[in-house]
Amino acid sequence: xxxxxxxxxxxxxxxxxxxxxxxxxxxxxxxxxxxxxxxxxxxxxxxxxxxxxxxxxxxxxxxxxxxxxxxxxxxxxxxxxxxxxxxxxxxxxxxxxxxxxxxxxxxxxxxxxxxxxxxxxxxxxxxxxxxxxxxxxxxxxxxxxxxxxxxxxxxxxxxxxxxxxxxxxxxxxxxxxxxxxxxxxxxxxxxxxxxxxxxxxxxxxxxxxxxxxxxxxxxxxxxxxxxxxxxxxxxxxxxxxxxxxxxxxxxxxxxxxxxxxxxxxxxxxxxxxxxxxxxxxxxxxxxxxxxxxxxxxxxxxxxxxxxxxxxxxxxxxxxxxxxxxxxxxxxxxxxxxxxxxxxxxxxxxxxxxxxxxxxxxxxxxxxxxxxxxxxxxxxxxxxxxxxxx
Amino acid sequence: xxxxxxxxxxxxxxxxxxxxxxxxxxxxxxxxxxxxxxxxxxxxxxxxxxxxxxxxxxxxxxxxxxxxxxxxxxxxxxxxxxxxxxxxxxxxxxxxxxxxxxxxxxx
Numbered sequence: 001x002x003x004x005x006x007x008x009x010x011x012x013x014x015x016x017x018x019x020x021x022x023x024x025x026x027x028x029x030x031x032x033x034x035x036x037x038x039x040x041x042x043x044x045x046x047x048x049x050x051x052x053x054x055x056x057x058x059x060x061x062x063x064x065x066x067x068x069x070x071x072x073x074x075x076x077x078x079x080x081x082x083x084x085x086x087x088x089x090x091x092x093x094x095x096x097x098x099x100x101x102x103x104x105x106x107x108x109x110x111x112x113x114x115x116x117x118x119x120x121x122x123x124x125x126x127x128x129x130x131x132x133x134x135x136x137x138x139x140x141x142x143x144x145x146x147x148x149x150x151x152x153x154x155x156x157x158x159x160x161x162x163x164x165x166x167x168x169x170x171x172x173x174x175x176x177x178x179x180x181x182x183x184x185x186x187x188x189x190x191x192x193x194x195x196x197x198x199x200x201x202x203x204x205x206x207x208x209x210x211x212x213x214x215x216x217x218x219x220x221x222x223x224x225x226x227x228x229x230x231x232x233x234x235x236x237x238x239x240x241x242x243x244x245x246x247x248x249x250x251x252x253x254x255x256x257x258x259x260x261x262x263x264x265x266x267x268x269x270x271x272x273x274x275x276x277x278x279x280x281x282x283x284x285x286x287x288x289x290x291x292x293x294x295x296x297x298x299x300x301x302x303x304x305x306x307x308x309x310x311x312x313x314x315x316x317x318x319x320x321x322x323x324x325x326x327x328x329x330x331x332x333x334x335x336x337x338x339x340x341x342x343x344x345x346x347x348x349x350x351x352x353x354x355x356x357x358x359x360x361x362x363x364x365x366x367x368x369x370x371x372x373x374x375x376x377x378x379x380x381x382x383x384x385x386x387x388x389x
Numbered sequence: 390x391x392x393x394x395x396x397x398x399x400x401x402x403x404x405x406x407x408x409x410x411x412x413x414x415x416x417x418x419x420x421x422x423x424x425x426x427x428x429x430x431x432x433x434x435x436x437x438x439x440x441x442x443x444x445x446x447x448x449x450x451x452x453x454x455x456x457x458x459x460x461x462x463x464x465x466x467x468x469x470x471x472x473x474x475x476x477x478x479x480x481x482x483x484x485x486x487x488x489x490x491x492x493x494x495x496x
């Protein structure tokens with residue numbers, strides 16, 4: 001996709017889809033418009049008829065998309081960050097004594113910050129496991145397990161290295177050792193097929209505005225065992241308003257207040273778009289585009305690639321003699337190529353790969369074209385070549 | 390961070406003026422010659438030589454002291470050598486105020 005800003009301005013090339021996807025498919029925009037043009041309807045909150053009950057329809061769609069048993073166990077939140085906060089703080093609230101938790105160096109601050117805050121409050125002790133070749137193994141997790149370990153929180157896919165974690169054996173191990181597992185799927189949902197029936201004993205988080213092509217402001221999680229988490233939000237649910245106690249049945253247990261109907265509508269349309277297009281087709285195209293960029297960048301010795309063979313469409317790199325924020329600025333202003341620079345909210349990864357300085361990240365979506373990726377790679381090489389003189 | 394659109398394109402002479410106050414990096418061989426200017430604790434500027442758009446960043450903790458610094462640089466640039474001296478006096482005065490907030494060496 002490209003838009004012309006004016007004469008002499010190159011077409012926009014958007015390669016920041018790991019942060020938020022753009023553009024959105026026309027079906028998503030159409031569904032959001034349709035949602036906004038008619039009164040919102042949800043059982044218990046409105047008498048408006050003849051419109052779509054988006055929360056119910058989307059929960060059913062999510063259950064089909066993820067091959068999950070219980071549609072009502074899909075909880076809507078504002079984002080993956082919101083989901084992680086609800087789950088982590090909700091789990092801790094259920095614990096009567098201090099316990100041990102495990103996380104990894106690959107994590108986003110939406111995992112690290114809640115855990116570090118709780119560690120500071122002495123609600124838990126925390127082990128942060130190193131990664132090797134972009135992955136944290138079950139072996140490493142087993143080594144870190146203690147008698148008081150109750151929680152593991154880890155990413156499914158790194159937003160900097162593009163590496164996929166092998167979560168199925170980790171899920172099975174945690175389940176058989178009474179350890180609650182929270183998996184951050186912010187970077188993987190919509191990029192690769194995910195079958196929740198294969199990893200049943202965990203809480204799995206997703207966000208709507210990345211590879212699901214929805215709006216910012218919508219995300220959620222699937223919770224197999226609602227008893228593991230105490231709710232930290234209480235309020236109106238549109239049901240049983242006489243009772244002052246917040247409902248305990250799903251999904252109301254973890255939702256309160258008016259839902260983000262346009263966001264939920266965008267999620268529904270995004271899922272339908274992916275199912276119509278085919279998840280495998282999306283996965284394969286994104287991998288091809290990423291491989292194209294990497295192949296080109298690999299030709300220049302002035303470019304340091306941190307993702308030589310990523311599982312996800314993420315290309316992270318630095319250019320010799322230029323700071324990463326300068327590269328991002330040059331690509332944006334001189335070439336109209338949008339990327340992201342810095343630490344990408346994952347500081348511990350950067351401590352390991354680039355001394356904590358940060359890097360440039362390009363991340364494509366199904367809606368990017370090979371020509372766009374070729375132009376982006378050429379631009380990076382041109383900058384790298386010029387910076388070396 | 391703020392983006393400014395100047396009345397006229399930025400020149401090499403202005404970059405030479407900036408060297409009196411901080412570090413200027415210039416990459417003339419890029420498709421558009423890129424420069425950056427960094428004056429620790431004060432201001433950083435990014436842009437392209439011959440372009441009227443620049444990106445200016447101030448340190449948040451000193452923004453009350455340096456918020457107008459870029460405007461002052463533009464103003465005193467046009468004053469020649471007396472302008473450079475005046476700007477250096479202003480810089481010194483701001484640094485004295487910053488010292489109160491900065492941690493002492495070794496802390």
